[in-house]
Amino acid sequence: MVGLYAFWLLLSGMYTPFLLAAGAGCSLAIYLLARRMRLLDREGYPLHLLGKALFSYWPWLGGEILKSAWDVSRRIVDPRLPISPTLVEFTPTQRTDLGLVIHANSITLTPGTITVEVEPGRFLVHALTAEGAAGLAGSEMDRRCSELEGQS
């Protein structure tokens, strides 16, 4: 509720009494609806992970994205187009759905790898290069996602 209202204030940027009141009304209505639909839970809004994600996981993920984006860009402009598309299946170590989703999304967000299928205990990943595919199972990302999930 407070979050929604802050969101309204930031987006509107106009602070007349009417708009402030309308914002409060809308946020309250949406909050009540969402609660009735049971949309608000620890899985949908994993705020308890936010601190750690923000200061430890995201910066690391950003670095990884930068590295692999650079690698993919180099391969794109290389006249020989040195790619070796590979499908690889491996077993992630996360136990909860949330952890699996974080891991799968991180893989997809990193250029050069896409998670095609996700099931507990099985990821099917398409990688642009064979090296990228080989580095997936038991990776640093896997370890970090499990660590992030472990404290939930």
Next chain:
Amino acid sequence: MSLVIDIASGLCLLIGTIFCLVGAIGLLRMPDFFTRVHAASVLETLGADFILLGLMLQAGWSLVTVKLLMIGLLIFFASPTASHALARAAMVRGVMPLLARPGAPSSKP
């Protein structure tokens, strides 16, 4: 000081556009559907993020920056989900990825 910020922001915008261009070239050059999605992911991560960063530097400390940050977060959460949905839909519909021979050197298949 504003000159430094202008230069930094211009640099970010330039890098962003270069990555977008590279992504577009990749979209055209890649041989099949799945590898094209890889090329697009360069575009949506580094390209979009650098352009947003450049625009944030232009906007300074204002509500516009906050809004740009929200757009960045939205891309950060939505784009992998969309890529995954695309790839999975293609797989389910029977689009078979072009694969390199196992053991072949990393070159054009």
